[in-house]
Amino acid sequence: MKYGVRNDLRAVVKKVKKDEVMAQAEFALEGPLGMTCVISRDSMDDLDLKPGDQVRLLVKAINVIPVKD
């Protein structure tokens, strides 16, 4: 399986919260960093994410914004 995205990061689910339309999950990445995603509630229900689940997080390169001090 190959994805047309540059960023594909292994992660573990920490926490999930849900509204009727949207839902959010927090993840620990390999190493010291974490990441948060927001998806539709329906997609969250399909994925059925629970704390401890192993996932991969895809991020298109076009959606990453560099900031320099």
Add this chain to the structure above:
Amino acid sequence: MKYGVRNDLRAVVKKVKKDEVMAQAEFALEGPLGMTCVISRDSMDDLDLKPGDQVRLLVKAINVIPVKD
């Protein structure tokens, strides 16, 4: 300075390439992971990213896609 984005990751520039309209940079994150961004050539010229530069990478939570095996 506070940003309305969930994901704000420290990174170091590894490599940059440029077209007339778009440009791409590759980064090492803290820990074992890396990340790639694509921005406009004009933004890349303004930022003037060079290998070794320290930056922060912002990613809105809505642009992160979880995948589960």
Add this chain to the structure above:
Amino acid sequence: MKYGVRNDLRAVVKKVKKDEVMAQAEFALEGPLGMTCVISRDSMDDLDLKPGDQVRLLVKAINVIPVKD
């Protein structure tokens, strides 16, 4: 501080509303125009936007869609 985005607009907060997962804020731009953003509820709580607050609104050029009659 330099951002890898083309659009960086000064604005003043007019109105905020919140759900459990998402939140919305409306802004007045310099001049006659306004703008609306939707971010995660957690990001809204971190920013703590209130009517009258001065902010900057970042928009990546890739997320702007021109329409011609």
Add this chain to the structure above:
Amino acid sequence: MKYGVRNDLRAVVKKVKKDEVMAQAEFALEGPLGMTCVISRDSMDDLDLKPGDQVRLLVKAINVIPVKD
């Protein structure tokens, strides 16, 4: 014609540049502000934007990032 986007701004084309795959246009908004968009070269050719053309710029609220000092 009604669009499912919160931000719909009148603008005038200032400048266009093109690569084989992507293209960029710069605009003056009503008032003192300007904006830049990046779209595919094919979409730019279909729109045939030229300096002086009047357009509307659509931006989904989810793609606006507030920053507070």
Add this chain to the structure above:
Amino acid sequence: MKYGVRNDLRAVVKKVKKDEVMAQAEFALEGPLGMTCVISRDSMDDLDLKPGDQVRLLVKAINVIPVKD
């Protein structure tokens, strides 16, 4: 009316659900496929989508991710 997006698909509304900030609609495309959109609640109220309504769905090419087995 010409849009600076590559993908412009005719569709019929099947179902709508709403939160305070966000709303979701499901559509049948021409042919066997369907599609779902999430927009702000305010945009949904402006559009006033109801089952059976004919719409067009715009998707920027940059937001389409190809996956290959």
Add this chain to the structure above:
Amino acid sequence: MKYGVRNDLRAVVKKVKKDEVMAQAEFALEGPLGMTCVISRDSMDDLDLKPGDQVRLLVKAINVIPVKD
């Protein structure tokens, strides 16, 4: 394999073009419709898309914009 996206469409590659930073592919969907994607050149090279290849196209619901006449 489950994806946190609402839209997952089977498609066949029709045509590919590439710049140094970005690349574009056109697809036929099941039924009468087509779709175009723009990804980084590096992702296109990894995927190695060629006319006739079968793929799936993922589109987050948040990136679909309904328009009503």
